[in-house]
Amino acid sequence: MPELPEVETIRAQLAERITGRTIREMEVVDAKLAEPATPEALVAAVRGRRIDAVTRRGKYLIWEFPDGDALALHLRMTGRLHWRPGPPEEPPPFLRASFDLDDGATMTFSDLRRFGRAWMLPADPADREDYWRGRVGPEPLARSYSGRDFAQAVARRSGPVKAVILNQAVIAGVGNMYADEALFQARIHPERPASSLSDDETKLLHRAIRDRLRVAIAHGGASIDDYRDGLGNKGQMQEQLRVHLHEGEPCPRCRTTIVKTRVAQRGTYTCPSCQPRHPGRSGS
């Protein structure tokens, strides 16, 4: 599932290839992609526009047009955005929209489960900021994002720490897979109340999140089943996962069998001995 590293991988590939290009035509195959707007309105806002920059906010991919206008794309669960130098030989399965560029290149948005969306962002900078506020929190890889900011956000929440780091308003871009990996690296049980974490633990988790996201970007993201990068290729990060999807296998650190549970309505993988539910006491 595309999380921050996957979206960032696609962003970098597209930025290299479509920056400065003009969108000659957009075709919406599945009207639901444009909801709650109509496909006609979306196409009218996109057609003929020049892409000045390809940016990212959390898991949102953004094409910046002149005059502050911007198209946001969200891949959700199974969305794929695929650039090709020319038209595809045949439409990819589950095609929902396609874009023709002025250099003959094509981009297709396909999406088996149809959760993905495309919509226009507010052009006014203040309105844009309002749009993100409350919806998408700080960028975990931003230089300015300190451990203190993270600690503050975590300390005043009582829910399970995994639910807190999955909350996009708390920290942008972390999904189920990297939440599991970061909590394992920080040796923190996902059901620990966020506010119960010590200063050291919060610092460790902040570092672990940033580390896992960076390593994942370096590996081109994780292709569990649906994810492909902007050129249709698989990532390599799935081979670096330590606990996620490793139920029944030995923990890479202590050889204890990894277990799968359910936390915050999400499948959750942990090492019961590296991630004690009650730190300080022995065992789990």
Added chain:
DNA sequence: ATTTTCCCCTGCCGGC
């Protein structure tokens, strides 16, 4: 105000 539940959507898989 925060936290939890439900919903969307389709393919896949285990059980009977």
Added chain:
DNA sequence: TGCCGGCAGGGGAAAA
């Protein structure tokens, strides 16, 4: 063999 319930999960709306 084939059907069917359950599961997968991002994010947002609704409910608690």
